[in-house]
Amino acid sequence: MEKTSPAYQAKVFSMSQDQIGTALEIQNGYAVPQLVQIEAAHAASFEEARTKVIADAKTDKARETVTEVTNKLREQIEAGKTDVAALAALAGGAEVKTSAKLTRGGSLPEYGSLAERDQEMFSMPLGKAAPPATFSGKTLVYAVKSRDDVNPEDMKKALSDLRQSILPGKKERYFSAYIDELQKKMLADGSIKVNESVMSQISSQLQ
Secondary structure, X not given: OOOOXXXXXXXXXXXXXXXXXXXXXXXXXXXXXXXXXXXXXXXXXXXXXXXXXXXXXXXXXXXXXXXXXXHHHHHHHHXXXXXXXXXXXXOOOOOOOOOOOOOOOOEEOOOEEOHHHHHHHXXXXXXXXXXXXXXXXXXXXXXXXXXXXXXXXXXXHHHHHHHHHHHHHXXXXXXXXXXXXXXXXXXXXXXXXXXXXXXXXXXXXXX
């Protein structure tokens, strides 16, 4: 269950034998749990303990290796190394890819959202490698190859479209606030009165 979520594991341990649960989110998507066997708690056998110890040892070793490689990459970048291919070779032959152009708040399929690095990504010098960063449990070293300047006409059109899309909502909120404030004033000076009995009947009919 290493790749399942805590919610998935909690659901499995609350199910009855042969029960099929509803879809739950896990690390790489969604899964539908089905409990096919319940094994009573018992002291681990030698083989069970051996398997777990080996798995834990591999996990710890992998974590140590990743930390060592990450630190080595950071040292090389701080020393002025900018060749991503050379850095990938230093990381044991990590794959080098060129992504499609990204906008602010963009994401990569394997790493998810890169929004937290927007400021760095859109201001760093072209060709300079950024220090290693972790996204979705994976370490990423990247460099910006090219950057498009903002087109004033495109920006003007985008702002106009945004203004038109939010204007109706703002008008509705302002009008609603105005009506609420007007009603409060009229109630306060006795210009109008609210029949609570009728309002309760209308409310119950609408529910």
